[in-house]
Amino acid sequence: MAFGNLSLPTREDFRLAALVTRREVRDSFRDWRIIIPIILLTLVFPVLATVTAQRMLAFTAQYGGELVGERLMPFLLLVVGFFPMSFSLVIALETFVGEKERKSLEPLLATPLSNGQLYLGKVVAALVPPLTASALGILVYMVGIRLTVGWTIGLELLIQILLLTAVQGLVMVAAAVVVSSQATSVRAANLLASFIIVPMALLLQAEAVIMFWGTYATVLWLIIAGLLVTTLILVRMGIHLFNREELLGRDIDHIRLGWMAQLAWNRFAMRGEDGRYPSIRLWYRQLFAFLPVLKLPTAVLLAVLALSVLGGLLATLLFPFPEALQAELTYERIVSNARQLQLVVGDLPTVIFFHNLRVLALAAILGLFSFGVMGVVIFMLPWAVLIYLTAQFALAGGEPLRFLVGTVLPHATLELPALLLAAAAALRWHAIIIAPPREQLISESWLLAAADFARVFIGLVIPLLLAAALVEGYITPRVLLWLYQ
């Protein structure tokens, strides 16, 4: 019964979820607005696709372009599978938010069904009719294309297309649950569904290009793996969001800007329940007490850091500098560059400081739209580049340690902790919607994590970056010159 809390589902969970699924599927099969398009897409569209493939093959053969016609056949297989699957999104929106709108959800929530059982039952119900239609469509197309042009699909491609279709459906349904939880009407949910339709359309276009390219075996597996990871994240979010509190906690779509601002400000300023603000000293003490919360994102980032070091080394082996460029990596060149830097040393700390701020702001913004992934990527890139350059220097006959100490170490002692802190707080903020604390609403946890990020950023990161910029501007070049002269 603890399935909603992410423990393994029991037999009773499956029994009750199956009851929900059966009812929903029966309901879908009684709705002609769902059934007629599914039948058309299952039977008529694959026949049309077969005829199209046959004609295209004949047409391209006239001009010696048989290859184009041949590449069209697996592509059409992909499309034939995807089109009925796209209905999973419609059914999911209907089954999740439609039920909320028709007020039939509350009686269901008053039964002993757990959130997890209800979620599982509804997700499966949204997948069964389109998945069946999709498999039938693929079968009709396969038989048609075999009989008309004699093309037989390979086993690996068939498995890939079936898996891809199923996972795309899962992604759409799992995303539809997330969308539904934030909407109180089907109309609002349909508008929000653009956030699902647009990426899926782009993905389909990318898949089309891959299918026409011809060498799709590995890439399709990678896409399936990527979609599975996305599904896991969305399911995790969905299970958290699909709970009685989120579903019935608010009946009207509105944004309480005042409340949001107050909540975030109170957390940032660490304002007490009595409305009093702490002293700067106490504020910092509370900030340091908060830092252990960042243990997990910091561990993730350190692992990423290790990976970027390995990536930098690997890149050096795969893409070594050409000899002409290696010849440039001399002590003389480094010293000469350092002397040039000394000419602009007055402006250097300001330039470095604002550059670092820009990078962190970019990472924070991009991370918001990618569950933190882009933020992590931006965090790892400079380290990979640094290791790549150091390794190139070593390849050119230099001493890598001396290079690192002379160019990075003095300011990195401040900059690395600053970047780690900022990236960890940002990662926690970006990823908290995947698994927010159970006692908080998703909006609440997101705002509080944003305020925590601001606390860390303003209280620790900015001072550390300022100090690092001063060291990088005034001390690192001197260390470099001292080491190399």
Add this chain to the structure above:
Amino acid sequence: MIIANRLTKQFDDFTAVADLSLQVNQGELVALLGPNGAGKTTTVRMLSAILRPTRGEAFVNGHHVVKEAHAVRRSIGLLTEQPGLYDRMSGLEYLQFYGRLYGLEPDFIERRSLALYDRFAMPNTADRRLGEYSKGMRQKVSLIRAMLHDPAVLILDEPTSAMDPHSAKLVRDAIDELRADRRAIILCTHNLTEAESLADRIAIIKHGQIVAQGSPLELKQQLLGRPQLELHADRPLNGVVTQLEELVTLELVQEHVARFRTDNPAVTNPILVRKLTESGVGVISLREISQSLEEVYLQVIAG
């Protein structure tokens, strides 16, 4: 059966229910009255283990609404404000679905459903699609859904709201029987006559707080004072006003009619009638003027 202790529910910065305490015993029916948005639905949702209280705690049938939410939901039959039926299912299919969620056997569900259909004067309609049902029938199916698993506690939100008088009477009789069968019942309603006739106690909610609570009679006495009595005489009362004032608190005297209040009508009224008769004034009638619950409600809500 139901114990709520300082229940509070906050949505962001809005407090829907504040420090609400309530007790409903076995075999007791408590009516929750209050204007729209007073916090009745939120209270019901917390007691039904649908929403978690922000503060305070509640027990239903001995189970904690947060820690034993599953057991609470098993013990409760909830009739929601909106019937929320599935229009493409038949009545029987719908009840089979809900019954099986409570672990009931299909045969038992069918027998009990058909019996309740008959009880609520809907024979031979269980196989029809719910989309074809009238508003009143939909409401009755929702009530059957709430009663199907024979729960110890019933929470009924506007049970007769869409019904014709005959159907409403059938439902009220059923509620009365459930109470006699030792169920604890909470009734949310805007129908004050229904509340007065069914409820053992009434709790009036305003801005998320219970502002008045008691039996209908207690509430009337608390808020409207002692009952008012009206006397009709066969002669003008001008000559006996002083005698009347010695016995009761006069509020109105017209030629043949007087209205008054008294602390102890059982003692005062016979004396009053005797004195009037001795003074040559015949009493045609003496009756209590009924004070409606509506007056109580309006007075409480007006604050």
